[in-house]
Amino acid sequence: MSGLGISPSVMVNRIVLREGDTSTPHLAKVAKLRADLMAAADAEQAKAALLSPTGQAEPVLIDSGAVVDRLV
Numbered sequence: 001m002s003g004l005g006i007s008p009s010v011m012v013n014r015i016v017l018r019e020g021d022t023s024t025p026h027l028a029k030v031a032k033l034r035a036d037l038m039a040a041a042d043a044e045q046a047k048a049a050l051l052s053p054t055g056q057a058e059p060v061l062i063d064s065g066a067v068v069d070r071l072v
Helices: 008-019 026-051 065-071
Strands: none
């Protein structure tokens, strides 16, 4: 991985800060976004399994901020 990449946790924090809603505490927003991210990753894996001839698919690897941005 490149030294210039953005880690998933940094991207989650950037997305939370970009939303600008101050009525919910920051940690609660991060937790909700992480849950949404995991649900999106599960849905992506399920979709890939439907397209696979074996009916199974590898779990979605969340290794960069770009993947977080794409899923969320």
